[in-house]
Amino acid sequence: MPITPRFKIKQTDTKLEIIIHLPHIRVSASTLDMLVDGYDFHFHSSPYLLYLSFPGRMVDDAETLREAKATYDPSNQNGVLTVSIFKEDEGYWKDLDLLGNLVNNGSSGDFPSQTIPREKIQVMDSSETPSEGNDVKNHEDNRTCFTDDIQACLKPYYGFLNMHHSVFTAYAREGLSFEMLEIPNPDEMPEDKRRETRLSVEYEKFDGDRYLGDLFLSSDPNDEEADMIFIEAMRMETHWSDSTSVGDLISDMERLKTEDVDPGENLNQDFFSDDERLQMVDNKAQIPPMDTITQEQSESLYLSLIDILYAYVYDHRTTMGDATCESSWTIVMLSPTLSWFESYTPPYDTIRSVFQWSIRRAMIYPYLRNYAFVGETLVTDVCKILDGGKRVIIRSLLQIQKILEGSEFHYLFNKLYINEYISWIQKVEEGDLKKFVSKVKSEVKNPFDKSCFGLDLDSLEEEAFSIPEGDEEDESSSDESSSDGDDSSENSEEEDSREKHDQSTFVDRSSTNLLDDNIGRGNILLVDQSSEAKGLATKSQKQEKKQSLIVELE
Structure with a gap:
């Protein structure tokens, strides 16, 4: 099966340049076939085949010095053929880089064609006379085809423009x-x-x-x-x-x-x-x-x-x-x-x-x-x-x-x-x-x-x-309790500060620090702040204005 070669196209307002990649083949005048035919360009050099249709007409005329020429360079990418062709009319052709539009695969396209439409061909005479048996067979075949056509019309269609049906039951593998x-x-x-x-x-x-x-x-x-x-x-x-x-x-x-x-x-x-x-x-x-x-x-x-x-x-x-x-x-x-x-x-x-x-x-x-x-x-x-x-x-x-x-x-x-x-x-x-x-x-x-x-x-x-209603109530109650807690914490902080202040005026006194003559007595000992440094406690200090702690000694 022929291979479509890699190619690209360049142009000026007067010429086309078709650059064809032909790696690792022997190219000569005897192995190259090239034809310029109006809108179409044909190229063949085994195993490569290229058939392009352009939006404008091309000419290959030696008499008017507008002859198509081809040059082959084996050193360029292991073989590149450059074909230069004159345009019949000067001007630029659009979308020549969209190569899918140019490749002619034999299907109907948007470019002019010299092919005679099927409806223009008429059978003027035929010597074949069908027999009666053939008429019956053809009639049965027509009925079968008609039934198949009806069933096909009832099938679901899919694909591009809904052009396909029964692909998975008739052609594709099971599953x-x-x-x-x-x-x-x-x-x-x-x-x-x-x-x-x-x-x-x-x-x-x-x-x-x-x-x-x-x-x-x-x-x-x-x-x-x-x-x-x-x-x-x-x-x-x-x-x-x-x-x-x-x-x-x-x-x-x-x-x-x-x-x-x-x-x-x-x-x-x-x-x-x-x-x-x-x-x-x-x-x-x-x-x-x-x-x-x-x-x-x-x-x-x-x-x-x-x-x-x-x-x-x-x-x-x-x-x-x-x-x-x-x-x-x-x-x-x-x-x-x-x-x-x-x-x-x-x-x-x-x-x-x-x-x-x-x-x-x-x-x-x-x-x-x-x-x-x-x-x-x-x-x-x-x-x-x-x-x-x-x-x-x-x-x-x-x-x-x-x-x-x-x-x-x-x-x-x-x-x-x-x-x-x-x-x-x-x-x-x-x-x-x-x-x-x-x-x-x-x-x-x-x-x-x-x-x-x-x-x-x-x-x-x-x-x-969102927060559920129960959680909102809990949250609000927790907010209230936290606010109350804040107030109580503030009060407790004040009390703590007072207690710390009071404790700062109290000298922790063990039995060894007490005067021997006061041990065992039931009288009340008043401790003056000024006695903290001296470590002394006397009865005369009852009259002092600043009293910090009363300790009852039993």
Whole structure:
């Protein structure tokens, strides 16, 4: 099977430059096949095959000195072929860095084609005359096909634009739906029952204690009790942190330019890495022509894109951009589109309601359930990705695709959703995307009320942080007793101070310190403060004004 080589495209107003990476092969004029045919460019050099369709016509005409040329440099990355082709009309072609739009895989596209439509081919005559037996057989076959078509119409549909059905019963291995989905029996559950069942399951799985435990997580790295995953997630610098879109940068550059060139082209050409370009080229998706997708279908696709991106930014932050073996589970479980095949129906479903479903699941399933993180930070992240334009969105989807592709259980989501989303977002009009982004910003500028999630968060917090009536009475009584205690303590302190003062005037006298002639007598001995130093006690001191203690000696 031929291999699509890595390549990238540069352009001026008159020429295209297709740079093809052909490592470790022998290249010569006899082994290279190259054809420029109007909008199409064909290249073949075993084992590589490249077929590109451009938005404008190209020429390869030696007579007018506009001949296509190719040069091969074996010293550059082990082999690079550079093909230069003239444009028929001068000017810049947009979005040549979105290689998925250029790769022609034989499906219908948005570019002009010389293929004769099937409806234009008519059978004028046929010599084949069917027999009577064949008529009966064909009639039975038609009845069987008709019955199958009716049964297929009654089956639940899911996936991108609801293009798939019976995948888990007809194609996937047994038990895969249980491993990769939360929805039970996806090929049997009607679409109108999915949301009701999902909300019921979510409510049963909600853990109020976990929610309250994460409500006031510390973001201080010096706090020994802080959750380091939360701290790193909050201060992480993401690839969408600089939310200035390519379109805004181009507008700023156009105001400064001095030459008649498109400043956005060079900026776009270096946005994606080589691996991302190859991933776009290898992306296999079958989507209908853009002009056949209705406005309602487009709005539904945008809404599902929101919850997919929301799940992605949660995982990206909590893993510091380095996906783990749990990343595919996290992305699938946080996205209602992926885990329950949720299909949004505008205008009944709004941008705000989609965010509500995503935030709700983020407070039920993953590790971090801090409301400020899932209800504010992640919402801002999604807005920044959308505001960054097609390329930031595509980069995010490519990372999701890579994560799911490496999962043992969740790889099928790429075929159901992500591959098509990568192809579709490359084809959407920039103006339509900007209008949608403007609506998103308008919808989420006000914070979400916790009552909208249907989890009784307000009553849960009120019950957890309020003081019961009995405790209030005990607390008030304890306050009164503490105030009384304060008064009594003040009085006791005064008494203690007096006692200490009195004790300071009393000389502790043992029997050895007493005069021998006073021992055994019953008279009262008065001790004068002035006698403290002398250690004497006499009867003449009865008349002193300052008396401190009366000691009765028996």
